[in-house]
Amino acid sequence: MAPDGSPTADDVMIVNAARALGDLARVGRATCFVGIGLPSTAANLARNLYEPAPVLIYESGCIGSKPTRLPLSIGDGELGETADAVVSVPEIFAYWLQAGRIDVGFLGGAQLDRLGNINSTVIGSYAAPRTRLPGAGGAPEIAAAAGRVVVIMRQTRRAFVERCDFRTSLGFGDGPGDRESFGLTGGGTGLVITDLGILEPERGTCELVMTRLHPGVSREQCLDNTGWTLRFSDDLGRTAPATDEELAMLRRVRNGAAL
Amino acid sequence: MAPDGSPTADDVMIVNAARALGDLARVGRATCFVGIGLPSTAANLARNLYEPAPVLIYESGCIGSKPTRLPLSIGDGELGETADAVVSVPEIFAYWLQAGRIDVGFLGGAQLDRLGNINSTVIGSYAAPRTRLPGAGGAPEIAAAAGRVVVIMRQTRRAFVERCDFRTSLGFGDGPGDRESFGLTGGGTGLVITDLGILEPERGTCELVMTRLHPGVSREQCLDNTGWTLRFSDDLGRTAPATDEELAMLRRVRNGAAL
């Protein structure tokens, strides 16, 4: 929250991500594989705001976690104690993710490219990286197998690039047909929620195009903060302003007040 | 027990099987994968007679079961309640048996052949069997992966055959080198305990030869009850008579008295 009480760009991004999860849960796509950080904040916001609530699944083996405070780590005890079931790590990946039981995979990353591929490995060359990032984690198989992938990332020229320095997780590869040729069972990057607005893959080309802008955001801002020649949807819309209720709940989720 | 109190041939067989397990446990080969029936009776007898006691593992997923009464079925609740750990059936076969953690596999069968192969599938042809038997169960992989296999079977001309009608579980296949060529990691049929005596594979040929006779049993009896031209070891010995202590414990195990 900004000092004047208006939502920050991050708040707007998180609220819109939570709404996206809520929308998916409403159409029966409720199971959500969540990473720590922004995805976890947004997912827990959605869980507290919407009915039916998304079912949160963490790669540490927690199914149906209902944390009352935001976990710092994927291995936070709170996630296990509030889960419907806790399984081993090999099982969560094999029986749950790979088997196609996850509707929504919720990812972040350091770079995202025009075709929705994600880099969380290195900036620069692999042999002599400028920045060594944490690495793949669960992302490659989430990107491969989840029914649809929702990416949450701040939109900057350095992060939104023409082509990732390293393809850690596949969006649409080099274009239409690539996912199928690699035998990936999930739908790929379906929605990218940034601090400026929302991008979606264009039918036919799979290129990410801006489909909605957050209140007060201009097309120029988006162009300036994107490393490829960004295009806008013909029916470019605006996201609804974050409501007081959404913002109040976001504050509670962040502060770890009893949820 | 016969009416006069002397041990029956079955008693002698079971006591000798228990001794074999006790001997193996004493040299540190204590983990024993057990089937229901004679193997389970003998294994529980060994567990109550010897120190260190063999560790009983059942294919229903029970590790370290210490039943106080003999289970009728592999799925008997008693096996789970007295176990150190209960795991799923896929896990018991993959992480425990296949991984080579089982020292002794304890098997029965309907037919056993000269090279220690076992049939528990059909008598007669597969397409039109004279007798349809229950089938493989866990036996093929026990025979493949256990450090050594102990077979307990009544010796008759119908059961001890030149060649099994169906090879359900591999002993030595067609002879030396066959196990290795099939990539089997376990040692194969190491000991066959019958109501007449004990057979072991001959070094070099892998053929089962009689190495010991139970008290009062003659060579002729063995020859009459074996479907191949049975040979006897040069240093053919006799098993020690079942002791009163062994027989008393066998009675207690059978009756399910508190063990």
Place this chain on the structure above:
Amino acid sequence: MEGFTHLIPHSAGHEIIRQQIRDLHVIRMTPDVIFDQLIGAGCVRKLTFSWGGNPGVGSLHRFRDAVENAWPRAIEIEEHSHAGMAARYSAGASGLPFGTLRGYRGTDLLQFTENVRLINCPFTGEKLAAVRAINPDVSIVHAQRADREGNVQIWGLIGVQKEAILSAKVAIATVEEIVDRLEPVQGAVVLPAWVISAVACVPNGAHPSFAMGYSQRDNDFYREWDPISSDRVAFAQWIQTHVVATDDHEAFLNSISKAHKGGRSGA
């Protein structure tokens, strides 16, 4: 179409017989008495299994009669080892087309199934058995209990219950009890409501099998089944009296309790 060992869904099997559902391809590692009944009642076209016996008692006579004499109809069989079936269920639950194990090689089982092939390890060159995944159209299991949302809790010998549910297109659980809240139990597996298609409350629905914490295995019944199933007429009468002529599982339990009481107390 069903589970393993403990928690055998007898009540669901009986209902299949009552509804005269036929031409089934049934799958189970350890088909025992309930599968003997399904086979004898003519419901089964094909059986995939790894061990078909009456545990601790002997043969399944209806199964043998079907295989040896095609009575009441011929059945197709496909048989595996336990390890192979377990790997097939695990692969099915994992969404993989096959599972891998060190098995089958050298046995005659390999000749009689299309669903095992040898593959080479791409690293070591070792030849291993690949088994085709099982993904049943319907899996039915019995479990201890479910909550009102449909989350199902199973404990004790869990067998391949989880894999049977997770590999199936439609998963049905019969349970001993429906409760407000699933209290934690040591060694329990919970399957969330969203992987279960339907839950039916059938107390003692595994009888003569058992549900740990709710009932004991009726070992006497398994022994009594041997003479009943040995004879086609006695079998047909038993099915008619206790299954076809009863409306539901409660009526079935009453019916067999009357019939078997005398014999049992004398056993």
Place this chain on the structure above:
Amino acid sequence: MEGFTHLIPHSAGHEIIRQQIRDLHVIRMTPDVIFDQLIGAGCVRKLTFSWGGNPGVGSLHRFRDAVENAWPRAIEIEEHSHAGMAARYSAGASGLPFGTLRGYRGTDLLQFTENVRLINCPFTGEKLAAVRAINPDVSIVHAQRADREGNVQIWGLIGVQKEAILSAKVAIATVEEIVDRLEPVQGAVVLPAWVISAVACVPNGAHPSFAMGYSQRDNDFYREWDPISSDRVAFAQWIQTHVVATDDHEAFLNSISKAHKGGRSGA
């Protein structure tokens, strides 16, 4: 050479630093602070991993310094996805030379490891990733408790602890407590004494990680690690003061409790 997530064997890692064991090939899905310390202390020759960060905080600065600047020495890295590493451990625990998953295809990860190859399903022809089994020389895990016979009980987030133990040639467990009898706990895994090579009792041996039922994760420590590890000198001082100069884990805990108390109460 160690476990995952919850129950991280920090005390064992410190002892490796104290004993100056070097040239290690260390393996962990989620190398975090303790691996950062091992790397910064120069113990590591090669790291196999799938995610190397300080969870919820950011980078592992010693890890980055080693990869980016070869300080204090160059380290070799081999990286995978979590799913791939989990399949590798499972294969190792199963005694198979490889595991199979639907993964890696289309990613650049494939180019930088010899331990993933594509294979064809012998039934469907689908191309899948085969990953080489992991069978560490030594696995070290932390667990809640053991009994006097050496049976080890683990509960809560069990991660790949079981697979780490069962895939290893030698398995070592540090535990919070040694008890006469392992009372049942919901969701607990028990590993029998005969698959464990050695047990050491080290109360709070996972600190700043935690053991469910015994301790809480010290999230503040993870945050404080960020500035310490960002600076080579500050790091070296920290290792010298709190690890090298302490005799054992108890002394280590006393040492950091004094040093970090002021900062923490102000945080």
